Structures are given as structure tokens and as C-alpha cells.
Amino acid sequence: MKNITQAFGTLYHPTNALVFYQTxxxxxxxxVEHFDMDKNGNPINAHPxxxxxxxxxxxxxxxxxxxxxxxxxxxPKGILPTTILxxxxxxxxxxxxxxxxxxxxxxxxxxxxxxxxxxxxxxxxLWLATQRSLKIFALANNRRxxxxxxxxxxxxxxxxxxxxxxxxxxxxNIQKSASVEEFTEKWEDYFFNSYFxxxxxxxxxxxxxxxNLWKGLINADKNFPKETLKKANKILKALLK
Numbered sequence: 001m002k003n004i005t006q007a008f009g010t011l012y013h014p015t016n017a018l019v020f021y022q023t024x025x026x027x028x029x030x031x032v033e034h035f036d037m038d039k040n041g042n043p044i045n046a047h048p049x050x051x052x053x054x055x056x057x058x059x060x061x062x063x064x065x066x067x068x069x070x071x072x073x074x075x076p077k078g079i080l081p082t083t084i085l086x087x088x089x090x091x092x093x094x095x096x097x098x099x100x101x102x103x104x105x106x107x108x109x110x111x112x113x114x115x116x117x118x119x120x121x122x123x124x125x126l127w128l129a130t131q132r133s134l135k136i137f138a139l140a141n142n143r144r145x146x147x148x149x150x151x152x153x154x155x156x157x158x159x160x161x162x163x164x165x166x167x168x169x170x171x172x173n174i175q176k177s178a179s180v181e182e183f184t185e186k187w188e189d190y191f192f193n194s195y196f197x198x199x200x201x202x203x204x205x206x207x208x209x210x211x212n213l214w215k216g217l218i219n220a221d222k223n224f225p226k227e228t229l230k231k232a233n234k235i236l237k238a239l240l241k
Contacts, residue, residue: 013037013041014037014041015036015037016034016035016036016037017034017035017037017043018032018033018034018035018049019032019033019035020032021033031048032048032049033046033047033048033049034046034047034048034049034050072176072177072178072179073089073094073176073177073178074087074088074089074094074096074178074179074180074183075089075179075180076179076180076181077179077180077181080180081098081180081181081184082144083098083099083100083144083184084096084097084098084180084184085097085098085099085126085144085145085236086240087180088241093130094130094131095128095129095130095241096127096128096129096180096183096184097126097127097128097239097240098126098127098184099124099125099126099127099139099144099145100124100125100127100188101124101142102121102122102123102124102142102223102224103121103122104119104120104121104122105119105120105122105192106118106119106192106193107119107120107192107196107214107218108192108193108194108195108196109157109195109196109197109214110195110196110197110198112197112198113157113196113197113198113211114211114215115196115211115214115215115218116215116218116219117218118218118219119218119219120214120217120218120219120220120224121217121222121223121224122155122224123138123139123152123155123224123226123229124138124139124140124141124142125137125138125139125154126138126139126145126149126151126236126239127184127187127188128163128239129183129184129187131174131176132172133164133165134164134165134167134187134190134191135162135163135164135165135239136154136156136159136163136165136191137151137152137153137154137163137232138151138152138153138154138155138229139151139152140152140226140229145236146236147235147236147237147240148235148236148237149235149236150231150235151231151232151234151235151236151239152229152230152231152232153203153205153206153229153230153231153232154205155205155206155210155213155224155228155229156196156205156210157196157197157198157199157200157210158194158196158197158198158200159200159203159205160200160201160203161200161201161203161205163232165191166200167190167194168194168195168197170190170194172190174186174187196214204230205230206228206229206230207227207228207229207230208228213225213228
């Protein structure tokens with residue numbers, strides 16, 4: 001006869017059992033009895049469920065739920081979008097790199113900049129985000145970037161010279177169960193739905209005056225002037241971790 005025991009999966013043995021009792025009343029009361037199991041799988045040693053046993057059970061369910069959610073982190077809902085360039089799905093320090101083509105976006109500015117809120121064309125962009133932080137750069141065209149693609153400073157306020165974005169008072173809340181599509185969409189919304197307020201550490205991200213640039217683009221039927229983009233002296237590969 002052929003030995004097929006090696007083809008079996010992990011064998012689980014019953015160790016405990018719970019029996020729930022309820023009163024037959026409108027306002028039902030519940031009583032839980034805990035059983036140990038003998039080597040033959042028979043329930044023995046019946047006793048009321050203790051607080052310690054209940055907490056152990058809650059902890060086991062909680063750990064399993066967290067594990068299941070972390071396994072879903074940055075998984076695509078379907079076919080991976082072509083805009084995604086790189087994914088590190090690690091539940092603790094995972095990140096996504098993606099790009100967006102030039103488009104019109106709603107933009108908001110604080111009163112001190114004296115720039116009206118409104119729609120404006122933005123250049124193609126490269127995004128790199130973890131669950132808590134965002135880094136952005138501009139791209140010279142809408143072609144899918146490669147490791148050798150030259151990066152430009154993102155022509156926005158609230159962005160440091162190294163590309164890190166100051167999110168200010170924005171409440172960033174991205175769940176461990178977020179798909180890659182939800183992750184990238186949320187970060188884009190966080191960035192453009194926050195108010196642009198000032199240049200970071202006197203870093204001017206463009207060739208020219210940043211305030212005048214956006215005053216001229218907001219609510220105007222104009223293409224983003226690519227000649228204002230300033231090289232960041234790095235290529236995409238430098239961002240890969």
C-alpha cells in the first residue's frame with residue numbers, strides 16, 4: 001500500500017470547548033461553560049469560563065484579525081495599475097512608488113499667499129509613500145518613468161528640498177488593510193486637499209517665483225510651464241530602498 005501521510009496538512013487536536021447557555025426570556029442572560037478535552041477528544045473538567053480564559057480567547061482572536069489585515073496591506077484589488085512602479089508590502093515599513101500624468105487638480109492656499117483656490121494644471125509627478133509619510137517629485141513628461149529617469153523638484157509649497165511633504169495638521173489615517181489602489185488614492189487626496197501655505201526652509205522648488213506661478217495657473221486654461229521645473233540632481237533609482 002502507498003503511504004500518503006506526507007501529503008496530509010497540519011493536524012489540529014481539540015484542547016478546549018465552550019458551551020453557551022441562555023435563558024428563555026426576552027432579556028436573555030448568557031452563561032458560558034469551559035471544558036478541557038481529554039486525549040480522545042472528549043470534554044472533561046467543566047467549569048464556568050474564567051476572566052483569564054476569556055481574555056486569552058479575546059487576545060487570540062485579536063492577533064488573528066491583525067495578522068489577516070496585515071496580509072491584505074498593499075494588495076491590488078485586481079490587475080496591478082500601470083502607474084505603480086514599485087511595492088514593498090511589508091506590514092511594518094511597506095511603501096509604494098507610483099507616478100501620475102499631468103492633469104488638472106483642485107488646489108487650496110492659505111490667505112497669506114494671496115492665491116485664490118481653484119483648478120490648475122499640475123505636471124507629471126512621482127510619488128513615494130509609507131503608511132505615515134510622503135515624498136514627491138516632478139517629472140518632465142507623461143511617459144512611464146524608469147530607474148534612470150531624471151527627477152525634478154515638485155513645484156509646490158510645503159515640500160522640502162529632499163521631497164518630503166509637510167502634512168501640517170492633516171490627519172493621515174491609512175489602515176493596515178488598505179489595498180494599493182486605496183493607498184495611492186488616499187495619499188493623493190491628502191496632498192491636494194490640504195492647504196498650501198509656505199516654502200520649506202526657503203527652498204524655492206522652481207525656476208522663478210512660486211507664488212506668481214500659481215497665481216497665473218489657477219482657474220486659467222493654461223498648460224503647466226515645464227521650463228519652470230528645476231532639476232533635483234537625482235534619478236529615480238536613488239529613491240529605491
